[in-house]
Amino acid sequence: MSNDQLRKIASTLLAEGKVKYFLGNVRGADGFSSKPTTARTPEEANEFVWDPSCVNNMASYLHEDKKRILKRGEEPDTRPIGIFVKGCDSRSVALNIQEHIFEREQIYIVGATCEGVVDVPKLKKAWMKRGLPVAATNTLQLSIVGNEVIASFDGKQEKFAKDDVIMQRCKVCRYPNPVIHDELIGEQVEPKPDAYPDLEEMEAMSPAERWAFWTDQFSNCVRCLACRNVCPACYCRECSVQRSNPAFGPRTTPTEKMAKAQFSNKTPTKEDNFNFHMSRMYHMTGRCTNCGECNRVCPVGIPLRLLTRKMDKDVRETYDHESGLDTEPKNLLAEYRDDDPEGGFL
Amino acid sequence: MTTYKISKDKMNELLSSIKGYDVYVPTELGDKFQFKVMKDAGDAKLGYSQSAKPPKDVIFPQNEVLMNYKIQPNGFDVDQVIDSIGKFVIFGIRNCDSRALKYLDTQMLNGKYVDPYYAKRRENTTVVGLACNTPLYNCFCKSVGAGPHHKEGHDVHLTELDDGYLVEIITDKGKELLANSMSLLAGSSDADASKQAELKQACEAKFVRKLDIKGNDKRMLDIFESDYWRDVSDGCIGCGICTLLCPTCFCFDIQDIGSRKEGQRVRVWDSCQYPEYTMHASSHNPRPGKKERQRQRFFHKYVYSYKNNQMLGCVGCGRCINQCPTQIDIIDVIEGVKNVKEVDQ
Amino acid sequence: MTDNNENNENFEPKIIAFLCTWCSYAGADLAGSARIQYPTNVKIIKVMCSSRINPLFVLRAFRKGADGVLVSGCHPGDCHYLTGNYFTRRRLILFKKQLEWVGIDPRRFHMSWVSASEGQGWADVVNKVIDDVKELGPQDEMKRKVVE
Numbered sequence A: 001m002s003n004d005q006l007r008k009i010a011s012t013l014l015a016e017g018k019v020k021y022f023l024g025n026v027r028g029a030d031g032f033s034s035k036p037t038t039a040r041t042p043e044e045a046n047e048f049v050w051d052p053s054c055v056n057n058m059a060s061y062l063h064e065d066k067k068r069i070l071k072r073g074e075e076p077d078t079r080p081i082g083i084f085v086k087g088c089d090s091r092s093v094a095l096n097i098q099e100h101i102f103e104r105e106q107i108y109i110v111g112a113t114c115e116g117v118v119d120v121p122k123l124k125k126a127w128m129k130r131g132l133p134v135a136a137t138n139t140l141q142l143s144i145v146g147n148e149v150i151a152s153f154d155g156k157q158e159k160f161a162k163d164d165v166i167m168q169r170c171k172v173c174r175y176p177n178p179v180i181h182d183e184l185i186g187e188q189v190e191p192k193p194d195a196y197p198d199l200e201e202m203e204a205m206s207p208a209e210r211w212a213f214w215t216d217q218f219s220n221c222v223r224c225l226a227c228r229n230v231c232p233a234c235y236c237r238e239c240s241v242q243r244s245n246p247a248f249g250p251r252t253t254p255t256e257k258m259a260k261a262q263f264s265n266k267t268p269t270k271e272d273n274f275n276f277h278m279s280r281m282y283h284m285t286g287r288c289t290n291c292g293e294c295n296r297v298c299p300v301g302i303p304l305r306l307l308t309r310k311m312d313k314d315v316r317e318t319y320d321h322e323s324g325l326d327t328e329p330k331n332l333l334a335e336y337r338d339d340d341p342e343g344g345f346l
Numbered sequence B: 001m002t003t004y005k006i007s008k009d010k011m012n013e014l015l016s017s018i019k020g021y022d023v024y025v026p027t028e029l030g031d032k033f034q035f036k037v038m039k040d041a042g043d044a045k046l047g048y049s050q051s052a053k054p055p056k057d058v059i060f061p062q063n064e065v066l067m068n069y070k071i072q073p074n075g076f077d078v079d080q081v082i083d084s085i086g087k088f089v090i091f092g093i094r095n096c097d098s099r100a101l102k103y104l105d106t107q108m109l110n111g112k113y114v115d116p117y118y119a120k121r122r123e124n125t126t127v128v129g130l131a132c133n134t135p136l137y138n139c140f141c142k143s144v145g146a147g148p149h150h151k152e153g154h155d156v157h158l159t160e161l162d163d164g165y166l167v168e169i170i171t172d173k174g175k176e177l178l179a180n181s182m183s184l185l186a187g188s189s190d191a192d193a194s195k196q197a198e199l200k201q202a203c204e205a206k207f208v209r210k211l212d213i214k215g216n217d218k219r220m221l222d223i224f225e226s227d228y229w230r231d232v233s234d235g236c237i238g239c240g241i242c243t244l245l246c247p248t249c250f251c252f253d254i255q256d257i258g259s260r261k262e263g264q265r266v267r268v269w270d271s272c273q274y275p276e277y278t279m280h281a282s283s284h285n286p287r288p289g290k291k292e293r294q295r296q297r298f299f300h301k302y303v304y305s306y307k308n309n310q311m312l313g314c315v316g317c318g319r320c321i322n323q324c325p326t327q328i329d330i331i332d333v334i335e336g337v338k339n340v341k342e343v344d345q
Numbered sequence C: 001m002t003d004n005n006e007n008n009e010n011f012e013p014k015i016i017a018f019l020c021t022w023c024s025y026a027g028a029d030l031a032g033s034a035r036i037q038y039p040t041n042v043k044i045i046k047v048m049c050s051s052r053i054n055p056l057f058v059l060r061a062f063r064k065g066a067d068g069v070l071v072s073g074c075h076p077g078d079c080h081y082l083t084g085n086y087f088t089r090r091r092l093i094l095f096k097k098q099l100e101w102v103g104i105d106p107r108r109f110h111m112s113w114v115s116a117s118e119g120q121g122w123a124d125v126v127n128k129v130i131d132d133v134k135e136l137g138p139q140d141e142m143k144r145k146v147v148e
Ligand code: SF4
Pocket: A086, A087, A088, A089, A114, A115, A116, A117, A167, A169, A170, A171, A173, A174, A175, A176, A177
């Protein structure tokens, strides 16, 4: 089973001291979900799971290594970080290498080919609806076979249609096989066709309808910034959309004001939220790998994926660029071609 | 207390008959729910499970303007918005959330410094509770002092029966609220009361998750420095969902927004999960990492609150479990302290 | 989006123009010294190069109540810093698409190339921008209600 394979690889790496720690998933308390964790010993790595409940993109946790302040006298540990990735997550790791946040040899990548992961709340709902025993979730095991998600517990099996319970991102996934890896688990998986069915509805709307849709959505945002924190491409130490209120006095110089410029207020009003989301979207342009994590974490269900997918489409159509496909430095907005399109200039 | 009954089809009529208040009702928000000011009685989804955002924001809004100011040629205008605070009803609040309001009272109204904005809103708010008949998977209110059919803190208490709602008017505020709607209410029978008791029992039997809190606070203090807190917070991304959406969390930040000519002073929610929250001016941060920040959350809810107010800072609504993007589970964490081996010296 | 038609007759839009100092600003200067007439609704902010323009500046202008924003730089290939405007081009084209995606009329936000010798060209661009924005009426969507 893939669980055993992952556990074996990770625990061996840790036992041999080849990695300083290993990022992976363990079973969550409620039985359905899995929970991201850091294994520091081989024993901890033997708890790892790899099944369709592993929604978390572990690449988000890489940045902490850079942000941690060393204790006085502490020597930095230069061994690589071990990380478990699915297809989509591997692009996020590649992006971090492209942008020189990490060097290739600083990360030890264990990739797994992926048939898709389940949308846990959806699965939970379906589970409750069928009146299945909740206590059974302690022994729950999920797997995807063909067009079905199979949940086995207590020697019994329950089948759900794959389309009903898997994440939207997996329905359009073009990179189910890790693009970079040091070790690979699983058989190659057929990618989904290159299409944007999820954007069609929105494309058909008039600008006024779109505006109404987005203002309604943005007005719900509680500005928890989960969408930013979870993003594997967001690694700034200080975020341009989250500054504490700077105090300006009569003597504050323009330079100081510049350094403290506030692009977004902390107050979650409709206009500020709009501003926050536009800023975030723009900062992701050409960098977002469409891992879909921001959409998943939003506690009020704002369909952020409609923004990121559109961005992806624009970038690919206009500049034929896709981020995070290999480790070569590549950045859409830090490069140009003489013959880039000119559309829209007066 | 007087008990009445109303049939289900008359509920909308009752809602529309409430005049002079902003009526907050649970409305649909995608596949979640949210309390919003009712525009049309049809918006109200009283069969809801739990709102994504707790209705604490009626009394303690996320974005509360404290004052507007404007500088005039001959002096300046300050508009202390407090006088224009209207009257509110929270219609259909669950007991976990209304108990949380009681907890907020201990913070905002007790002692030497009373928060005038909170006090005014609290006084102007009438709380209409709605008993839970089906707890969600992660609800554990029963383990921490609230309960699906508890009535404390409610001005009016509703219980959904098969053919209608049982309406219990508990306080004078409740009486005042329903004064215009009495014609819609009918008397209730003993059968209804026994049905209510039955529902209560059935609901309490449905709880999946439980938490045994006895002795945990002492135990937690013993292991304050333990690596346990690092391990449980490994997955945390520091988003603050667990605190912003917690019905008992009350931390806030004051923001001045405006120019030198005019502007406003606003109070916005803040969260102990953000690094900026504890950042000193010297840029030293006493809670530098997620271990310390998460530990603070658990300690505040399960140790400090109890010590200061004899009331747990958690009402068991399960939101922080349901909504945490990384499945950090407060029940698990608090239960887990029992199994931690080491003890601080 | 709100089209405020009643006021459109005598609505004087506020346009913020970010101009690079070497071409577009010089072009606007030339228009002035050659006494080419163009409307005064444009408030010019001079920057060293159009690639200095962070799209967040554009958002901030809208937030502070600009009815339209224009960014202008040297023609591709003519940049004083050789390649600056190539970066601007990629950025702003994508940014404009994003504004459109959330329902902001693309006529609120314009980009142009104006060289130091194009006084008349500058006046034409300004007229075009003002016509567009006048048609749309005042901008109210992105504006923060309390001024900063
Ligand atoms: S998007 Fe692709 S790689 Fe990522 S979880 Fe879904 S199927 Fe797997």
